[in-house]
Amino acid sequence: MMRWSPALPPRPGCPHRRLRRLLTRELPHGLSPGASTFRPWASASFVGARHIFPCALAAGDAAATRRALQDKLGAAEWTLPGHIVADVAVECGPDPQTLRIEILTVED
Numbered sequence: 001m002m003r004w005s006p007a008l009p010p011r012p013g014c015p016h017r018r019l020r021r022l023l024t025r026e027l028p029h030g031l032s033p034g035a036s037t038f039r040p041w042a043s044a045s046f047v048g049a050r051h052i053f054p055c056a057l058a059a060g061d062a063a064a065t066r067r068a069l070q071d072k073l074g075a076a077e078w079t080l081p082g083h084i085v086a087d088v089a090v091e092c093g094p095d096p097q098t099l100r101i102e103i104l105t106v107e108d
Contacts (some may be wrong), residue, residue: 014038015080015105019051023101026076030058031065031099041104048086048106057097066090066099073101084108 016038024033034054041050057065070090078085087104 013082014049015083016049016051018080019078019103019105020053022078023053023103026073027055028065028069030060031055046106048083048104051103051105053101054093055099055101057099062092062096062099066092069099080105082108
């Protein structure tokens with residue numbers, strides 16, 4: 001946890017809404033994000049958040065879409081002021097037509 005100091009700049013805000021907008025642009029036609037959530041995340045060296053985006057697939061093979069989307073999102077350049085995308089994971093959801101996208105961001 002960072003301590004507050006008048007000499008240090010404030011901690012950057014959470015990029016969840018901006019990340020959702022950027023993710024929506026990257027999703028293929030027919031894949032729509034549902035209600036997303038995020039939760040704080042920290043390691044010994046970094047502070048950030050895990051952003052979880054459940055998505056519904058209109059039609060098609062979820063496994064093939066998952067593989068293609070994992071490659072596309074893993075190579076994407078994310079512009080999040082004050083944050084870095086550290087990891088992107090795309091998993092098949094509990095239903096055959098759902099995917100779960102999880103993006104880990106850390107403060108820069």
